[in-house]
Amino acid sequence: MAIKTSRLRDIPLAFAMLGPSLLVLLTFVLYPLGKAVWLGQQTCDVQGKNCKSVGWGQYTTVIKSDQFQHALWVTVKFALITVPIGLALGVGLAVLADKQLRGMRFFRTIFSSTIATSVAVASLMWLFLLQPSIGVLANLGWLHDIFPVIKEPGLLKDSGTALWSVGISSIWANLGFTFILVTAGLQSVPKEMHESAYVDGAGGWMRFTNVTLPLISPTLLFTTVVLTSRAFQAYGEMDLLTNGGPIPQDSTTTVTYLIYGSSSIIKNNDGLQAAVAVLLFVILLALSALQFRGFGKRVHYGS
Amino acid sequence: MALDTAPKGWRSVARYSMLTIVALFILFPVYTTVIAALKPGNRVLDNPLLPNAFTLDVLKDAWTQGRLGRYLMNTTVVALIITSVQLVTSIASAYAFSFLKFPLKRLVFGIFLSTMLVPLEVTLVINRRTIDSLGWLNSFQGLTVPFVATAFGTFLLRQVFMQIPPDLREAAQMDGLGHWGFMKEVAIPLVRPTLGALGLFSFLSSWNQYLWPSLITTEDDMNTVQTGLRHLASSDLDKPNLIMAGTIIAAVPILIVLVVFQKQLVRGLTAGAVKG
Numbered sequence: 001m002a003i004k005t006s007r008l009r010d011i012p013l014a015f016a017m018l019g020p021s022l023l024v025l026l027t028f029v030l031y032p033l034g035k036a037v038w039l040g041q042q043t044c045d046v047q048g049k050n051c052k053s054v055g056w057g058q059y060t061t062v063i064k065s066d067q068f069q070h071a072l073w074v075t076v077k078f079a080l081i082t083v084p085i086g087l088a089l090g091v092g093l094a095v096l097a098d099k100q101l102r103g104m105r106f107f108r109t110i111f112s113s114t115i116a117t118s119v120a121v122a123s124l125m126w127l128f129l130l131q132p133s134i135g136v137l138a139n140l141g142w143l144h145d146i147f148p149v150i151k152e153p154g155l156l157k158d159s160g161t162a163l164w165s166v167g168i169s170s171i172w173a174n175l176g177f178t179f180i181l182v183t184a185g186l187q188s189v190p191k192e193m194h195e196s197a198y199v200d201g202a203g204g205w206m207r208f209t210n211v212t213l214p215l216i217s218p219t220l221l222f223t224t225v226v227l228t229s230r231a232f233q234a235y236g237e238m239d240l241l242t243n244g245g246p247i248p249q250d251s252t253t254t255v256t257y258l259i260y261g262s263s264s265i266i267k268n269n270d271g272l273q274a275a276v277a278v279l280l281f282v283i284l285l286a287l288s289a290l291q292f293r294g295f296g297k298r299v300h301y302g303s
Numbered sequence: 304m305a306l307d308t309a310p311k312g313w314r315s316v317a318r319y320s321m322l323t324i325v326a327l328f329i330l331f332p333v334y335t336t337v338i339a340a341l342k343p344g345n346r347v348l349d350n351p352l353l354p355n356a357f358t359l360d361v362l363k364d365a366w367t368q369g370r371l372g373r374y375l376m377n378t379t380v381v382a383l384i385i386t387s388v389q390l391v392t393s394i395a396s397a398y399a400f401s402f403l404k405f406p407l408k409r410l411v412f413g414i415f416l417s418t419m420l421v422p423l424e425v426t427l428v429i430n431r432r433t434i435d436s437l438g439w440l441n442s443f444q445g446l447t448v449p450f451v452a453t454a455f456g457t458f459l460l461r462q463v464f465m466q467i468p469p470d471l472r473e474a475a476q477m478d479g480l481g482h483w484g485f486m487k488e489v490a491i492p493l494v495r496p497t498l499g500a501l502g503l504f505s506f507l508s509s510w511n512q513y514l515w516p517s518l519i520t521t522e523d524d525m526n527t528v529q530t531g532l533r534h535l536a537s538s539d540l541d542k543p544n545l546i547m548a549g550t551i552i553a554a555v556p557i558l559i560v561l562v563v564f565q566k567q568l569v570r571g572l573t574a575g576a577v578k579g
Contacts (some may be wrong), residue, residue: 013482015406017395022411024392024452031420032429035379039429048432096321103319110326113333115568116558118511120529124536124550125332128339134543136335136351172332180572233424236513240533262516273428281425 040275048270062275067265070250071258071276072283074163079231081167082174086227087220089171095208097179098186098267108183115176119236122173127241130155130165145278156242159249166237166252174230175238178223185219186212225291235260238260255280277293323553342546347544365548369539370523374531375556376444378510381527384447385509386502393456393501394494398486400457400501401464415454424514431518441525446516450509456501463494464478498573510557528553 041058044051062068093111113148114122129136132154137143144151149158153163189212197207213220235256238244244253244261258264259276266272338354339347360488366372370378399405400412439445467489475485490500516530526534535549561568 010403011405014399014403017399017403018411021392021396021452021457022414024449025415025418025454027433028430028449029421030414030424032426032433033421035429036425038509093325096318096325099318101315101318107322110329113558114329116561117554118529118557119513119552121550122332124532124546125336126534126544128547129332129335131543133542134348136339139348139351140331172329175329177572180569184569184572219344229422233422235424236529239517240536256514259424259428260518270428270432277425277428281422284422285420286423 036274036278036281039271039280040179042274046268051271054271058271059275059279062272062279066253066278067250067258068276071253071255074250074252075254075256078167078170078234078252080226081164082170082231082234083224083227085167086171086174086178087223087240089175090182090223091220093175093179094182095212098141098183108179112176114173115180117173117176119173119234120240123169123237123240126165126169126172127156130169130241132157153246154289157246159246159251160273162242162246162264163252166241169241170231170234170237174227178227181219181223182216185216186201188219189215221291225288228287229284232256232280232287255283318564321534336547337549339344339544340551344542344544359542361548362552365535365545369535369545369549370526370531371528371535371549371552374526375552377531378527378529379556380443381446382506382510385450386505388447389450389456389505390498390502393460394486394491394498395454395463396457397460398482398490400461401467402482402485402490415457416473417560418454419458426560427515427518428458430515434519438521440519441522443525445519446525446527447509449515453505456462456505459497459501460494463497464490467493498569499564499567503567504571506560507557532573 009191039051039055040062041056042051043054043058097108097111117125126135130138130150132138132151135150138151138154149155149161155161193211193215194207197211202210232254233256234254236258238252238254239261242252243263244257245248245263249261253261253264255276258266259273259280261267266276335351339351340361341354341358342356343358343360349355374440396415400408400415423458434440434445434449437444439448471489472485475489480488498558511529512527513529517533520526523531523534532549532553536546539545
């Protein structure tokens with residue numbers, strides 16, 4: 001009985017403390033999710049008004065469409081470019097800087113520095129490097145003599161190089177983040193582990209693969225998951241560097257760009273945008289479940 | 304042991320050379336940006352790798368005519384509102400989940416947690432419609448309100464609150480310390496380091512938002528730094544030095560914030576990454 005009254009006594013306070021958060025989360029996270037699922041089977045006019053149901057088959061139509069499948073494939077390629085290279089570079093940098101040497105703080109600051117760039121800042125820096133008329137690379141005579149694609153049509157405008165170029169800009173922008181995470185992981189590896197392996201006669205590479213890598217595997221898993229979801233949600237890079245192009249191949253139209261891009265084929269169709277957004281949600285959920293299950297088994301969390 | 308003291312001779316020369324080469328590669332885009340921003344328009348494209356001319360006028364132009372000053376002010380307002388309100392709502396809801404007794408607590412907590420599974424990109428299609436119907440396009444409300452509560456913050460602070468032994472709360476209660484007093488004297492001091500990390504995280508992510516402001520901003524007066532840069536890049540592509548100057552102005556505040564709050568940054572980033 002005493003428990004019961006105290007349970008009730010806290011209610012007004014709990015309501016006051018949780019109410020604002022709950023209101024915001026329901027209005028701007030859960031409601032839009034539910035509403036997007038519903039809108040995904042509707043079709044609206046160009047202003048996004050007067051929506052009418054056209055049936056759940058709209059989802060199947062989207063899944064089967066060339067545009068969606070193409071965007072999904074571009075997204076997967078983008079993730080396959082940015083995640084492994086970004087992770088490998090981050091680990092390489094962190095290992096290189098993981099020594100108590102004079103001046104190391106200086107190098108660490110430089111390696112972390114790209115974390116200070118927003119997607120717009122990083123993309124514009126790379127736009128200035130890669131753009132075929134005003135770009136730095138295109139104005140270095142000797143360089144575009146060797147690689148004519150830099151000038152004609154330009155790395156961002158050639159369907160073979162566009163996605164790679166955007167990917168490199170994105171890898172660069174994420175490098176500081178990856179470096180900081182992996183460095184923190186390395187610092188949590190107990191020194192004695194290295195010393196005993198050293199005493200056992202293990203060389204540098206063996207110590208790295210047999211001691212260091214397993215011990216930082218939780219960090220690597222976390223970083224991989226974050227980088228993958230960033231790759232799947234990347235938008236600003238495409239918006240600023242390529243506009244999803246070059247057309248007609250749409251070489252950099254990812255799923256997120258397909259939903260929101262200003263030159264996307266469905267930009268005036270709220271129903272289709274919602275349907276693709278819901279599919280993106282399903283893909284991201286499946287992906288993180290997969291990563292935690294597949295990779296998770298091999299992760300060493302210590303005892 | 305002496306294993307981790309500086310290796311002698313060529314090994315450390317090799318390491319320093321590697322470090323330097325890598326550092327130069329990483330800084331290359333920054334270098335070309337700075338050089339361009341400090342050159343007058345007619346000199347930008349001759350020898351883009353060399354600082355063969357110098358002027359501060361372009362930075363001034365970016366600030367006034369490129370409206371970076373205005374954009375910075377908008378972004379600062381947006382980021383400060385989101386960060387401070389997020390901290391308050393997170394403390395309040397984390398406190399309620401940790402120290403208050405009420406029915407359906409598990410269900411409500413489950414609702415909070417479930418929102419962490421929903422990526423931003425999925426909800427914005429509908430949120431744009433919601434903000435439009437509220438008449439909040441091109442407004443500070445539109446830029447901030449959807450983000451003033453966060454399950455992540457609630458969850459992070461609750462983790463810390465849960466470390467307070469229930470006995471302590473009971474003892475405090477017997478001493479006549481109400482919830483407000485307990486929160487001020489015990490709970491908040493305990494989470495202060497976490498609040499720092501959370502605050503920095505909120506500030507950075509709201510400062511860096513790109514997609515959402517670009518969806519609900521059509522008037523130049525309401526552009527944030529990020530969408531402002533986009534505007535600058537599309538309207539002045541023939542003035543690369545102006546765009547690069549804008550880019551620098553946009554990056555400097557965050558650079559300063561990060562240098563000042565280094566500790567909180569690493570703490571915040573590794574919150575989920577490293578065991579223990």
